Amino acid sequence: MSQTWNAKKYSQDATFVSQLASPLLALLAAKANERILDLGCGDGTLAVKLQNLGCQLVAVDSSQSMVEQALNKGITAYCQSGEALNYQAEFDAVFSNAALHWMLKPAAVVQGVYLALKPGGRFVAEMGGKGNILTIRHAINAVFQQHPEFGEYHSPWYFPSAEEYKELLVTAGFKVQSIELLKRPTKISAGIEQWLTIFAAHATEGLDNMQKRQFIEAVAAYLKPSLYSTQNGWIADYVRLRFIAYKPE
Numbered sequence: 001m002s003q004t005w006n007a008k009k010y011s012q013d014a015t016f017v018s019q020l021a022s023p024l025l026a027l028l029a030a031k032a033n034e035r036i037l038d039l040g041c042g043d044g045t046l047a048v049k050l051q052n053l054g055c056q057l058v059a060v061d062s063s064q065s066m067v068e069q070a071l072n073k074g075i076t077a078y079c080q081s082g083e084a085l086n087y088q089a090e091f092d093a094v095f096s097n098a099a100l101h102w103m104l105k106p107a108a109v110v111q112g113v114y115l116a117l118k119p120g121g122r123f124v125a126e127m128g129g130k131g132n133i134l135t136i137r138h139a140i141n142a143v144f145q146q147h148p149e150f151g152e153y154h155s156p157w158y159f160p161s162a163e164e165y166k167e168l169l170v171t172a173g174f175k176v177q178s179i180e181l182l183k184r185p186t187k188i189s190a191g192i193e194q195w196l197t198i199f200a201a202h203a204t205e206g207l208d209n210m211q212k213r214q215f216i217e218a219v220a221a222y223l224k225p226s227l228y229s230t231q232n233g234w235i236a237d238y239v240r241l242r243f244i245a246y247k248p249e
């Protein structure tokens with residue numbers, strides 16, 4: 001199951017995705033003139049940051065509407081699946097934020113990244129890891145169970161443990177310098193209904209407009225006791241998997 005993205009809504013209400021990327025950018029420690037591939041670039045916000053540091057950026061995303069946003073920001077961007085990368089020893093680094101968990105063929109992704117890197121190049125990424133948005137996933141499943149007329153629900157996400165992803169990286173030939181799973185409760189300023197509209201569009205693709213509304217309201221009602229407080233608003237139970245791995249010289 002793939003997801004259709006509303007890139008305009010994403011750019012308005014999902015700014016937290018790039019705003020929370022400082023630790024990942026610090027791990028990447030990009031230098032001017034490095035050639036960097038941004039894998040799953042979204043609307044290109046982080047690619048712009050890297051380009052402004054003097055890096056030579058190429059960005060790819062499987063969503064044409066996201067690629068258009070990145071192109072509008074002056075990024076060299078292509079619509080391409082991360083599972084079918086076709087670069088040969090071109091990049092000093094492959095960088096990815098909050099995208100790898102949408103790619104359900106992780107071995108193909110890791111292999112493509114390995115081939116894309118120059119010897120000595122690095123793969124620096126953060127993605128949803130084991131336990132990510134567990135409460136939200138339970139709510140989505142529960143609402144589908146309560147509404148058989150919505151059909152069957154298939155999760156589009158892959159949230160591996162550190163051990164599982166490390167194994168994939170090592171099998172592809174990488175030397176893993178660090179890989180860690182971190183709980184990062186994440187404030188959803190736009191509210192959970194907007195979050196669901198942006199990030200759970202896959203779940204409602206076969207539904208009519210009334211059912212879509214029903215789905216979103218039911219999931220929000222299910223989640224309110226655990227994720228909402230008047231003091232803090234909506235806080236989602238994000239878990240990050242962050243790593244840096246090298247292709248040997």
Ligand code: BEZ
Nearest residue numbers: 098127128132157199238
């Ligand atoms: C994430 O960044 O962890 C994420 C965001 C939306 C949906 C699923 C995961």
